[in-house]
Amino acid sequence: MLALLFGLCLVLGDSGELERAERAWRAGRYGEAFAAYERALSDPELPRGALLYNLGNCAYRRGRRAEALLYYRRARLHMPDDGELLFNLRLVLNELGLESGEGWRDPISPAPLLLLVTLLQSAGLLGLLLPGLRRRARRLLLLCLPLGLLGAARLVQTRCLPSPLEAVVLAERIVLRPEPHRDLAPVLELEAGQLLRVAEASDRWLRVLHPLGSGWTEARTVGLIER
């Protein structure tokens, strides 16, 4: 009985947190909504992608574009094809003056693509194995096989292979240095919202890669895009 009551409290508590967050959002109290959603992140039962998306919205409303970008990118790890998320991501990238090409969806969503790839591969393999086929029909079927393999490669790349650890510049402007020391002259300056790839990490510094160069930056100036 006690365990049941405790469980009920947990559930109600969680839903209370979410309701509190939504009420705060509607009332325009974005800081409060942000804190409530952040607390809800600790619950593994709740959809993490949606929580991160809402955190991004709260950050946006508070005028923290780079932070919003970080949360949207983190949410995208959980829901890569969500239309609303992609829209908000593109909007923030536009506002920060960054390339927004990545906020676009693949023309075919994953489930239909998987079905299409499976059908193409099946057709190709049938063309390879079935006896008694006419030459033209066999050629047409065999043509499906490389198309299916290309589609399969794309699916494996986007769905199965682990993506490298990335980060978003949160500070208004950061500098990259050749070594993890503040006294060294910077090699590159980057503005808020820029996307970086993390090559190495220490307790206070990160070695990051950017298309314009690479170097070390203090870990507190960037946000890691983690699930």
Add this chain to the structure above:
Amino acid sequence: MKVLALLFCLQASEVALQHAFVELEAERDRYYVHQVIRLSLRFGVEEDFLRTRMVQLFRRHLDVPVRIDGLEKLPGAERLADLGRSPGDRRRRMSFVLDKELAWAVLLDEKRIQSGRSMLVLELTLRYLPTRAGPLRIVGLRMQFAHATRFRQDFLEGRVPLDRRESALLAESLELDIEPLPEEGRPREFSGAVGRFKLRAEAEPRKLELGRSLELTLRIAGQGELRHFDPPRLDGLPGFHVYGRIEDAGRTERRITYSIAPLSEAVREVPGLVFSFFDPDAGYRSAHTEAIPLEVLPGRPLPLPVTRDEPREEAGFDIKGIKRIPGAAAARPAMSRALVLPVLLAPWLLACGLWLGLRHSSRRKDNMREPPARDAAVVFRARLERPGADLAGALAEFLAARLECRPAAVVAPELPARLEARGVTAELAEQCHRLLDAMIAERYGAEAAAADRRAVRELAEALETCFQGRESGC
């Protein structure tokens, strides 16, 4: 088209005057602010002079080795990107240097005769956008090239000039009047666009639930600069909440996609939009789109904030609302990677199964040929046991089954060779051949063959031993 610039030589040598020319043309002498100015840079060199006496200015080979400077920066005007070659334009382009950058000019079909010499004529169109009113002067346009009269042939560098000289031509300054846009008649919603434009609107989807959003795409096309004006604002679009817009400007069209959501089920249409612009020939004008019918189905209203901590920076930009958690509107879970690989591998596994099945079926068909080779000996023994058995026929059928041919085909001079090919010893093959011939001849009245049932059986057993030895690889 008025030609305003004349060729005027300040420091040009006689050579430059005789063998080259440069001029600048504008379509008119009066423009408005933000009205695109198209300047035609036209230049040329004498054909023979180009071929025999001109010298490359840089290491990179130029089709026309001339350098033209003076058009990079114009005071009060911004240079616009080249629109590129239009589809279907197959005219030849020749390289030269314009303001320290490699450029390509169109070789015109017309030739110009200057001082009795035939000149190649090249043309490049440049676009500028005047940003302030007042006179726009283009001064110091200069064309420079190098030439020589004597050359030597070098193994590595080819034709090397011995008396290289440089010449230059200066063009007279060109002045255009830039007028401000008139205040009179300017509509309140004027966008700043100057030119002639058409407007088209699309909405997708046209049937949606309350709480969902749709994309309203506005396409602006026409003559005029497409990037330097504000797109129509949708502030206060009746019945809708506007999330924001995404833009894409191409060569001939600017596309603005607004994300909007109806606020109630009573909304029946997306209102028509207005885009106001200034037509240099006709004054202020407006282009309109028709209203787009819409069907809003019952659903959950948008979770819109009532007030905000901070003022929004610009009306018309907004993010999509928060997601209700948990709820029907929650996002679809991403496709699990645990699902992808098995589904991708499934066709290959099925194909393997199919291949094995087809192979098995093919072998069964081979084995069902009558009589199977492996059962030939069994069949032969069974036939011998029958009273009155035809020994020659039974032996011929046994050999035919083993040699995979018809019984009539074994009665042939090649029989020993065929038997030897199947692993039978030469002696045994010859013995078999003689016996079979004798038994067949006996049928047709020849002397009786010295063979009885036992001898034939022993011969067949010896042959079967050889056949099996061959099949097992011994």
